Amino acid sequence: MISIKSLSKIYKSKHNEVKAVDHLNLNIKNGEIFGVIGYSGAGKSTFIRLLNRLEEPTEGEITINGKDITKLGSRSLRKERQKIGMIFQHFNLLWSRTVLENISFPLEIAGVPRDERKKKVLELIKLVGLSGRENYYPSQLSGGQKQRVGIARALANDPDVLLCDEATSALDPQTTDDILDLLVDINNKLGLTIILITHEMHVIQKICHRVAVMEGGKVIEQGDALDVFMHPKEKTTKRFVQQVMGPEQDQAFIESLIKSYESGKVVRLHFVGESTNQALISELSKTFDININILQGNITQTQEGAYGTLFVHLDGTNEEIEKAINFISKTSVEVEVQSYAE
Amino acid sequence: MLSNLFPNVRMEELWTATEETLYMTGISVLGTLIFGIILGLLLFLTDRGNIWENKATNFVIATVVNVFRAIPFIILIFLLFPFTDFIMGTIRGPKAALPALIIGASPFYARMVEIALKEVDKGVLEAAKAMGAKTSHVIMKVLLPESMPALISGITVTAISLISFTAMAGAIGAGGLGDLAYRKGFQRWDFDVVFACTILIVFIVFIFQFIGDFTSRKMDKR
Numbered sequence: 001m002i003s004i005k006s007l008s009k010i011y012k013s014k015h016n017e018v019k020a021v022d023h024l025n026l027n028i029k030n031g032e033i034f035g036v037i038g039y040s041g042a043g044k045s046t047f048i049r050l051l052n053r054l055e056e057p058t059e060g061e062i063t064i065n066g067k068d069i070t071k072l073g074s075r076s077l078r079k080e081r082q083k084i085g086m087i088f089q090h091f092n093l094l095w096s097r098t099v100l101e102n103i104s105f106p107l108e109i110a111g112v113p114r115d116e117r118k119k120k121v122l123e124l125i126k127l128v129g130l131s132g133r134e135n136y137y138p139s140q141l142s143g144g145q146k147q148r149v150g151i152a153r154a155l156a157n158d159p160d161v162l163l164c165d166e167a168t169s170a171l172d173p174q175t176t177d178d179i180l181d182l183l184v185d186i187n188n189k190l191g192l193t194i195i196l197i198t199h200e201m202h203v204i205q206k207i208c209h210r211v212a213v214m215e216g217g218k219v220i221e222q223g224d225a226l227d228v229f230m231h232p233k234e235k236t237t238k239r240f241v242q243q244v245m246g247p248e249q250d251q252a253f254i255e256s257l258i259k260s261y262e263s264g265k266v267v268r269l270h271f272v273g274e275s276t277n278q279a280l281i282s283e284l285s286k287t288f289d290i291n292i293n294i295l296q297g298n299i300t301q302t303q304e305g306a307y308g309t310l311f312v313h314l315d316g317t318n319e320e321i322e323k324a325i326n327f328i329s330k331t332s333v334e335v336e337v338q339s340y341a342e
Numbered sequence: 343m344l345s346n347l348f349p350n351v352r353m354e355e356l357w358t359a360t361e362e363t364l365y366m367t368g369i370s371v372l373g374t375l376i377f378g379i380i381l382g383l384l385l386f387l388t389d390r391g392n393i394w395e396n397k398a399t400n401f402v403i404a405t406v407v408n409v410f411r412a413i414p415f416i417i418l419i420f421l422l423f424p425f426t427d428f429i430m431g432t433i434r435g436p437k438a439a440l441p442a443l444i445i446g447a448s449p450f451y452a453r454m455v456e457i458a459l460k461e462v463d464k465g466v467l468e469a470a471k472a473m474g475a476k477t478s479h480v481i482m483k484v485l486l487p488e489s490m491p492a493l494i495s496g497i498t499v500t501a502i503s504l505i506s507f508t509a510m511a512g513a514i515g516a517g518g519l520g521d522l523a524y525r526k527g528f529q530r531w532d533f534d535v536v537f538a539c540t541i542l543i544v545f546i547v548f549i550f551q552f553i554g555d556f557t558s559r560k561m562d563k564r
Contacts, residue, residue, distance in 0.1 A: 052472055054468060054471060054472055077474075078474035078475075078476065079474065080474075081471075081472060081473060081474035082473065082474040084472070086469070086472040086473075088465060088468075088469060090465050092463065092465035092466050092468065092469035093466070093469075094466055094484065094487070094488060095488065095563055095564045096487040096488050096490065096561075096563060097487070105470075105473070105483065106473040106474075108479075108483065109470075109473050109474055109475050109476075109479050109483075110474070137563040138563075139563060139564055153473075157473075163472075
């Protein structure tokens with residue numbers, strides 16, 4: 001477990017003080033993918049650099065596997081850093097080295113003998129899907145491939161923790177998804193803890209188990225990714241959720257929906273993360289004598305399953321509609337009748 | 343035919359002079375490479391925000407570098423006569439030119455090394471730090487390899503200046519092609535000798551330029 005207590009970083013200049021990270025507390029479980037999201041200037045970039053002390057904390061404690069990182073001397077800090085992998089937005093590969101040599105670099109630093117290095121590097125190249133490109137230079141690779149090299153390099157010394165600093169922000173959407181899939185794959189295979197910072201809710205939604213929202217150097221909201229998705233409390237969080245969900249529908253829109261139907265009912269379905277409900281609509285229309293018309297909706301897939309809202313219009317006899325609604329309410333999908341259409 | 347064009351040139355003299363010039367250039371380039379890289383690294387590492395950040399040390403090194411860069415080479419030779427006499431045991435011949443050549447060119451090259459190191463991607467240095475790299479790792483595995491093309495083109499420019507310095511040193515008794523052109527050419531008014539020396543020097547410069555450009559390009563995988 002990684003526990004962060006009262007962590008602060010204050011930048012002092014002659015005339016003012018900037019609290020980049022302000023008495024931040026967090027607990028991150030072993031083996032989870034933990035996301036920190038925030039706009040630029042929220043302090044997330046400083047935060048992740050404090051974890052391996054690329055930035056020196058002004059105060060606070062960071063305990064990783066029972067060791068307080070903030071108290072380590074320079075030699076033991078170097079040793080500890082070998083067990084904390086890190087990947088970067090701009091990959092930060094050495095252009096003078098091939099893929100193979102880049103991945104070998106942290107092993108050289110750790111003093112691993114040549115034969116073992118070679119063996120380990122080839123394993124890693126296979127893991128990240130770069131077989132056949134061992135002797136390419138970074139300039140000959142695409143962005144996604146460079147990040148794969150970055151990931152392989154970060155994993156070379158079998159770290160317990162992987163820090164991802166905006167690792168997909170410089171990549172196109174397709175490549176972003178490929179890299180995220182790779183991170184999930186690594187998380188499953190190696191069971192290492194992944195801490196990532198991002199400004200893209202998409203990244204959180206796709207791979208994170210838990211999320212913290214940062215603003216002004218503080219965590220303003222945290223919890224299971226799905227919870228935060230469904231019930232965002234803070235304004236900033238709501239804005240992030242809108243990034244992937246689209247804006248919430250206002251009452252006027254719903255009323256106009258209802259008014260446009262002469263019979264039947266308009267129903268709002270809340271999908272809250274159980275993937276077994278994917279066939280709900282087709283099951284309803286098969287079981288009950290009703291017509292279902294999908295009006296508006298937004299469903300997205302998270303690590304925990306599907307999440308989203310769907311407005312549907314149910315048409316048929318009142319009795320059948322009642323039965324159908326009853327049926328839905330027995331599943332994990334929350335159902336909400338908007339109002340009877342007159 | 344050659345003896346018609348260059349009636350006063352004696353081949354063995356010309357050959358010895360060329361050898362002396364190559365000797366002075368070769369050794370001084372090597373010395374400059376070593377001292378220049380050390381000084382350049384010190385300038386870079388003691389600068390603000392770097393591993394050995396230290397204002398006082400940085401100031402001292404920068405001042406020494408600037409002062410020596412400001413002294414015209416011909417005056418530097420005179421200035422260094424006692425020092426040269428002390429460490430080389432003579433103030434004549436190609437050997438005696440070496441201290442002045444190295445001391446004259448190292449600060450010049452050190453600044454180029456510093457600029458080259460400043461061009462190394464900060465992100466890569468951060469990545470190395472995050473991996474737990476020691477300072478020696480950072481220098482040997484990141485800073486020097488990542489700035490290699492610039493270090494090589496820098497030493498190429500410096501080497502060409504050094505060839506010109508050797509000719510100047512030659513004129514006051516260090517030997518080499520400069521010496522030959524001055525004593526046998528200018529003083530005896532035999533301009534074919536001056537001309538032969540010029541051709542050879544230009545040829546040597548071209549060879550250095552070619553090797554430098556080629557290696558620098560070969561090293562650059564960006």
